[in-house]
Amino acid sequence: MHCRSVRTFERSGKMLTVNEIKIFLEVVKAGSITGASKNLFISQPAVSQHIKTIEEKLNIRLFERANTKLYLTNEGFKVYKELEKLYRIFEETVERVSLGDIPSGKLISIGASKTIGNYFLPFLIAKYKELERGSYFSLKIQNTSEIVERVLNEDFLIGFVEAPVYHKSLNIEVICEDRLKVVCSPNSKIAKKSELTIEELKILPFISREKGSGTRRIIENTLSKYGCNSLNVVVTASSNEAIKELVAAGLGISILSSFVVSADEKYGRIVSKDIDGVDIKRNFFMICKKEKSISRFENKFKEFVKSVGCKK
Numbered sequence: 001m002h003c004r005s006v007r008t009f010e011r012s013g014k015m016l017t018v019n020e021i022k023i024f025l026e027v028v029k030a031g032s033i034t035g036a037s038k039n040l041f042i043s044q045p046a047v048s049q050h051i052k053t054i055e056e057k058l059n060i061r062l063f064e065r066a067n068t069k070l071y072l073t074n075e076g077f078k079v080y081k082e083l084e085k086l087y088r089i090f091e092e093t094v095e096r097v098s099l100g101d102i103p104s105g106k107l108i109s110i111g112a113s114k115t116i117g118n119y120f121l122p123f124l125i126a127k128y129k130e131l132e133r134g135s136y137f138s139l140k141i142q143n144t145s146e147i148v149e150r151v152l153n154e155d156f157l158i159g160f161v162e163a164p165v166y167h168k169s170l171n172i173e174v175i176c177e178d179r180l181k182v183v184c185s186p187n188s189k190i191a192k193k194s195e196l197t198i199e200e201l202k203i204l205p206f207i208s209r210e211k212g213s214g215t216r217r218i219i220e221n222t223l224s225k226y227g228c229n230s231l232n233v234v235v236t237a238s239s240n241e242a243i244k245e246l247v248a249a250g251l252g253i254s255i256l257s258s259f260v261v262s263a264d265e266k267y268g269r270i271v272s273k274d275i276d277g278v279d280i281k282r283n284f285f286m287i288c289k290k291e292k293s294i295s296r297f298e299n300k301f302k303e304f305v306k307s308v309g310c311k312k
Contacts, residue, residue, distance in 0.1 A: 016057060018090065021083050023050045024062070028080055031069050108301050109138040111150055112160040113214050114240060116284055117141035119259040120176070121160060128304050135297060143238070144214035151287055157294045158302060159287045162257075163214030169290055175305055176284040179258045180219065181272040185250040188271075195274040198228050205252030206231040210238040218282045219255050226278055244270060255280065 027036040027047065037044040055062050062076035072080055112121050117139060125137055140150070144161040151159040152169060165172055182201070184190055190204070201223070208231065209216040223229075234252050237243050240260045247254050248269050264270045286305060288294065294302070 016054060016083075018087075020050055020054050021087050023047060024054055025080070025084060025087060027051060027063075027070065028072060033070070034068075106134055106297050107136045107138060108158075108295075108298050109140075109156040110158045110160065110301075111140040111142065111147045111156045113144040113147050113162050114141055114238075115162050115178075115215060115257045115260055116160045118240065119257065120284065124305055124308060127308065128301055131304070132297075132300070135301070143210065143212045144217070145212040148287065151289055154289065154292065157288060157292060158298060161214055161285050161287060162282060163217045163285075164283075165285060165287055171288045171290055173286045173306065174283045175286050178282050178284060180215070180255050180280040180282065181258055181261060182253055182255050182275060183244075183247050183261055183264075183270045183272050184253045185248055186268055186271050187250055188253070190253070190273065191271050193273065195276045197276050198223070198226050198278065201231070201253075201275060202228055203232055205234040207235045207237060207243050207246050207252045207254040208233045209240075209243070210236055213238070214282075215255075215257065219280065222278070222280045 023036065023040065023042075026040055027033060030036040030039055033044050033047050033051070037047050040047070051062065058079065060075040060079070061073050062079065063070040064073055065071075110121075111117075118141065121139065125139070129135055129137075138156075140147075140156065142150070144163045144165075147159045147161050148165055148167065148170070150156060152167070160175070162178070182196055190196065190200070196204075223231075235246055237246065240256060243254050243256065244261070244264055246252065248264070253273075261270060261272060265272055286302065288302070
């Protein structure tokens with residue numbers, strides 16, 4: 001197992017390494033840089049530098065200092081709980097592979113952009129495992145630009161993205177069509193309108209996905225064709241779930257995938273609207289690096305995805 005394939009914790013688009021996670025957890029356990037340094041047999045400056053790097057990557061302060069002791073900040077504690085669980089799973093997985101519980105050849109490592117990874121692929125993986133019970137998956141979820149970069153770097157050999165990708169080193173195949181919808185709170189003034197005009201869309205408070213998001217790219221490219229080159233963005237978020245909560249709370253409208261909002265629409269948490277004369281559609285794509293061999297297990301899953309696509 002390559003270390004690069006298990007760099008899994010992501011926030012603000014920057015990845016933590018397994019070693020950084022291990023050092024952070026040891027500092028929390030020891031309560032000081034000095035204690036962690038002794039336990040890990042590395043220098044105090046090295047431990048301090050790792051903590052500084054993690055804080056810069058996550059853009060938060062992890063610790064408060066009191067005399068010689070370090071105490072987690074509120075944000076630091078939240079990160080600690082997530083990373084403690086993640087590192088435990090990592091160690092258990094490595095142990096299972098080393099003991100032969102997970103045959104390494106059957107491990108299917110894939111990466112997916114956020115909409116596909118959270119709302120589309122879980123269904124396909126579940127259906128595939130019904131057919132191939134001995135299969136095991138490692139799924140990494142990031143935004144489209146990051147998935148493309150990691151497929152090119154061979155961190156994983158199969159990627160799924162929600163925006164067109166043009167790169168001479170990649171094979172790209174369409175696997176599904178998706179429709180994007182304007183969504184708003186059921187308590188919004190526009191909730192009872194059957195559709196919105198482009199002019200209304202320009203001025204309403206808008207909650208946007210982050211830069212590098214495939215969803216954002218499709219929205220901007222489509223709306224620009226209809227003379228809408230800017231929106232009244234009040235919040236930018238890197239999570240579809242966060243956007244849905246912000247919309248439901250009445251902070252603004254957004255445009256999200258039909259896969260993302262179907263359950264929320266069903267239970268009345270948000271409502272969707274059409275845009276007069278505009279239909280925002282896109283394809284989901286599967287990408288692989290050209291001239292790169294994949295295992296027969298990965299190839300079998302790849303063929304399964306092509307055959308099933310959006311037949312949910």
